[in-house]
Amino acid sequence: MPRLSVIVPVFKVQGYLRECMDSVLGQSFRDLEVIAVDDCSPDGSGRILDEYAARDDRVTVLHLPENVGLGRARNAGVERATGDYLLFLDSDDSYLDGALEAITRRLEACGEPDVLVFDHVRSYWWNGVRESIFGDLLASTGTKAESVFENPRLLRLFAVAWNKAYRREFYQGHGLSFQPGLYEDAPLAYEVMISAETIGCLPRACVTYRQRPQGAITRSPGRKHFDIFPQYESLFAFLDERPHLDSLRPLLFERMISHYGFCIQRPDRVHPHDRRKYFRRATEHYRRYCPDGFTPPGGRAALPFRLIAARSYTGLALLERAKTARRKLIKQSRKAKHLLGRAVYKAYYAFQRRLPVDEKLVVYSAYWDRGVSCNPAAIQRKAAELAPGLRAVWVVRPGVVPDLPEGTDYVLPRSPRYWRTMARARFLVNNVNFPDFVVKRPGQIHLQTHHGTPLKSMGLDQQKYPAANMSFGALLRRASRWDWSVSSNPHSTEVWDRVYPCPYQHVEAGYPRNDVYATATDEDVLEIRRRLGIAPDKTAVLYAPTMRDYRKGFVPELDLERVSRALGDRYVLLVRTHYFYGANSALSELQERGVLLDVSRHPSIEELNLASDAMITDYSSAMFDYAVLDRPIISYVPDWEAYSASRGVYFELVSGRPGETPGVVARTEDELIEAFTSGAWDSARTAELRAAFRERFCPWEDGHAAERVVRRVLLGEDESALPAVVPMSERKPARTPRVADARSGAAEVRVPSVT
Structure with missing residues (x-):
């Protein structure tokens, strides 16, 4: 009997399927079975699954004779599972390296709970990755396994199927299964959480949740989004059969109506011409399932909830118009502010450059304003010893200010003092280039310290390599501001001369940081x-x-x-x-x-x-x-x-x-x-x-x-x-x-x- 059964429902995902399967089978944890359910997919997904099954005996493929949908495909996988724990992975998502090893270790640390909830990240087509908002809540429980009666906040975790490991005996013993239709995750997730006596949490991100630019069914508007109503009806029918869970009704009701309010505001879910009918169904559910004495949540974010409670579709429509107008106004204001701010600061910076240079002022920066470090920091320390009359000011990002060494004088990029300091300083020291908008004025001295001896190609030498992605003309304009270039060895001197062919002088000194x-x-x-x-x-x-x-x-x-x-x-x-x-x-x-x-x-x-x-x-x-x-x-x-x-x-x-x-x-x-x-x-x-x-x-x-x-x-x-x-x-x-x-x-x- 394997430790884990990973169930992968598959339908029209041939472009993502190999990445998904590789992420499971390539895990360091090997004691698992993969049950891939081909939901009568019309593309090459079934053939791909058969290839994996032929190569790896841990893979079992079920080819369904007709398309039954995501929920029932998962149910078919559960029927074949033999592992101690069940996991569901959507076939366009993937596991992060070491995820299953981390999950099994946490299961042991939590005492083999009924359910283990783990974290995820969202990935986007432009290679962006965003952490979830649930990390702190997942981390707050430590290795303690508890029920939602002991910790009701657990019901606020992401209500999906693929962020949990389910003890199979618990799952099947409670007769849990997915309902047909869209939004099948929500009722199952809540039924699992309220039925479990022990719930463990793992704050480590284990799943990459792919945000597809198109093709995701939940982000395609249409009447199928009305499936959400029978899904929640099944959840409350589940509660009706278990009166000992009645104390959880208010929180589950709040989760349901909040979900409706979220969906009705999303044009990629509820089409505008379906919105009134959708709203009417939401208000019907409000009346039918609202617990006695329930008070709607407060705050601006809960306004759609209260409008559903008040059965005010007009109010919702006005809210949407107000949001649209506000977004347009904010966009216009930001654009105007940006243009005005640029013009004002440009004029202020030009005015400051007409004032005398401060012969005692030295501006330092390192790694694109990431803090006090590297060669500039070593130079500043030695300057304080040899030239105590010089004043040092660092350009740093706001986020690094709390970690600056005590006594550091600093300016934030693009602040009024920044423009004044950059315009008046005698010396500007950096281990990368200052931004393009920094003007080299007469009387200023720019010192480029660099931050490493080059093994990889640099500057103009990068033009012939595919990894290069820059404007080389702009690079030379930045290098033309240098007066001095620190060199750590003769090799570097030769390279800098060739790749930054500008009229600066070398300081063949070694690297100060060393x-x-x-x-x-x-x-x-x-x-x-x-x-x-x-x-x-x-x-x-x-x-x-x-x-x-x-x-x-x-x-x-x-x-x-x-x-x-x-x-x-x-x-x-x-x-x-x-x-x-x-x-x-x-x-x-x-x-x-x-x-x-x-x-x-x-x-x-x-x-x-x-x-x-x-x-x-x-x-x-x-x-x-x-x-x-x-x-x-x-x-x-x-x-x-x-x-x-x-x-x-x-x-x-x-x-x-x-x-x-x-x-x-x-x-x-x-x-x-x-x-x-x-x-x-x-x-x-x-x-x-x-x-x-x-x-x-x-x-x-x-x-x-x-x-x-x-x-x-x-x-x-x-x-x-x-x-x-x-x-x-x-x-x-x-x-x-x-x-x-x-x-x-x-x-x-x-x-x-x-x-």
Whole structure:
């Protein structure tokens, strides 16, 4: 008997079906059966299902002789199911990676509840993904399983079939089944919830709920939307047979009328010429099912509810006209405000540019105003030491303000002070380009610090690669504002000259953000590890992959759980996703289970590098910074051909040649695991490769890069006055945590500010 039975009803979805089936059969959790019900689909869906059944004996296909609709197709699947728990998955939706593993673990943690409700995300045709609104409610219960009598808020969860796992004995023992027609999910979902004695919740998103641009039956207007009325009639008939559930009638009634109010306002559901008749049916149900003493909800959002209660179709029509007029007015007002605001600020910015430049003002920004970090932050810290008369102002987004270092002076983009500051500052420092509307005025100095050594093609070199999606003319106009460009090594100088062919000067200084690797002490390293919760006896391995231009979102190239288990208890795996990606629920779950540490939102990559004993990366410029520490670098590059073809690279990272490959190269998970279990990751051979790599890419990284930049650019000193580069043989980068722990005995702990 399998643990899970996944029931997939199928009708006219041949374009989505393979993705759906792959998402189920490709799960790490294998103890399942898939019952795919071909609802007499007129397209190639039945043939596709038969292909899957021929390849995987976990798949059973039922070919129905006639089309019976979504609900009864699910019922047919339930009759064939043998698993401990039932799950329903619509054939144009899909499971997220690790979903079934997470569901089964939660079932155990909740004590095998009658029902487990899990979260979802909505995906859109333009590759947009939106989280649900139910995460907080699902998280609030923890692992406690309770009934709706104990927690009535559970009835406010999304009333669909596919966000739940149902204990089969419970489901079949209560005679639960779907009714024919549209909106079949709602009554079944409520019947399940009110019948269950134990309901568990999982806040992890498990299903991708596809929002199709067209073709979804619930978003096609027509009389079929009147099916909602018999569906709710069946729900209240269910209640009539179970008087012990009467206390739940008011909440279920409120859910029903709210559903009617939602649908009647949607032109993609109820056609305008059907609206009056639909409204009349809704008011009939209000009179028939309204519990004694019921009070309609208040607030503006509940106005359609109260209009149904008052049987005022005229009021509803006036409400719709008022909404339409309000939307039109808001749109017109925003357009006018935008045009007026642009004109006002443009004039204000031009006026400020006619005023004298403030010789002491320096504007900093990093990563498109994401906060105080990277090379600009290191330059600001050194400027405070060497040029205390200069005033620093950061441009930051509103959302990062609470996390700014204490005492940071900042402006918000496009605010009045922003325009004034950008117009008057003597120096503008950024690791990316300032927006196109920023004007380079006489007397201003723009310093471009960059934020990585280029392995992938940059600037004009991207024109011949398919991943490029930009205006190269606009790129050159932005680069033409630079006065200075920081270079971390001769390779970068050569690349910047070619790809940004504009009349700026190079500051061949090394990267200021890397100075900390030469100045951090053993105590600093150990204190960072303590704050991260890494035990002294652990070997910390930092996995820091870059983004893929040819792919949307963070998709791990590794089975992180498998790698972590294979490495064993001696190791701890730290995972940091690229800053372009948001929070990842799968990583959070792995962290909760103690499989790894998700450090994606940690504010300082420099601290993570110092805390780790080795780095696994791919094409990320993080490898060049990590090489400064002279610690092992493992290149995990399973998609080297795809990446190099789509983006272009400047050298063959996988060649194994000195100066191109920083250490072990693994093309598969097995090779990566073998690199650690065999000790190859930290061998004499990898040390030789790393030495050659450092010689080529870290010649100036001696701890004085920020000083060189400050003296050359902000203080205007001659190049001959800059600190001489410390020879590679004389440098002493921060020691690995293993060595630091063995040799550290200092009483005082000093942690460098690297955020």
